[in-house]
Amino acid sequence: MEEKKEVQQKISENHINEEVSDEELYSVLKMVAPGTSLRAALRGIINAGKGVLIVIENDFLLPLIDGGFKVNCKFTSQRLIELSKMDGAIILSKDLKRINLVNVLLTPESRIRTSQTGSRHKAGERTAKQISGLVIAVSERRKEITIFYKTRVYRLNDTAEITRKANEYLQILEKQRELFDMYLENLNKLELRNYINLGHAVRTIQKGKVIQKISDDLKKYLIELGNEGKLFETRLREILLDIEDETNLIIKDYANIDYKKSIKILDSLSYEELLEKEKIIDALNQGSIRKIVSIAGWRLLSKVGFTDQEVYKVVKGIGFEKIISTNIEDSVNEEIIPKDKFITLKIELEKLKLGF
8 A cells, every 4th residue: 555655656746747738738639529439428428417537548547546347348439428327437548449447436646736626526637637647527517528638627618619719710810811911912012112111020920920829729629629620620721821931931031030039939929918019029139110120031032933042042142122122234143143043033023013
């Protein structure tokens, strides 16, 4: 018994402060999304008016198991629903293909902190933290499904509620995309005429990053919807088309520091912080919106059919401002860009200018 407690304490100390990324949580949500056998079973348990604690076994679980009996049968939704009528937890295999144990008493370390109130949910959260694994609790009284994954707690939403929220998010994103396209078109017109305006760039970056942040929130709901969210996913892909690439290239053009560092700073900002122009300017290390800047031209030059190496040579060897202001008749350094390529570049830039 003492040995078991020592093992439990060691496991607890290793896992109770473990960070869980959104990507990890999303992978768990996919396992219980509508359309999966496990979600069908969970819904069936709720409809039957039952509650249950389901644990996905891993290498750390055994010391926490007390009592119960082996069934070692193939997993089906109906079997899980029937077995939920018994007391105690149900243990599923790692691959969710078998029901291994039922009527199990879980004995997690009681000193592990929990935000839950009911005994079932307290045991679920403590077990998930201690074994660094997945526990699912179905509440008989509240008819809710709660996911305990390592140190994260996530309550599954009703499908109808998720659908409503997904629709709201898509409507917001569609409006934000319209504004982004309008800001981007204005920025294109200015840059192609060599009128550099940091304010327009900041506004476009703001909108691009807000769209990405909203879409990240929406993706969580779409994962929860599973197969029922396919139409939403298609629309979201259409809305997000080229948003990230265009936004990152604007950042690359206007950043006074390593643009990847600027992107990292911007990605860490909250919604409220993204709406502050000064935060964007600081991330670009520009100091002031009134500061005179010149752009590198990575974004517009990426649209003229040049290779990355050719764009790099033009940006570093000539500069976008000179490219815009130099006439085709003027001489250029052919070691950097051959004249025929320079003519092609000027023609393509003119086409872009006419297009806007």
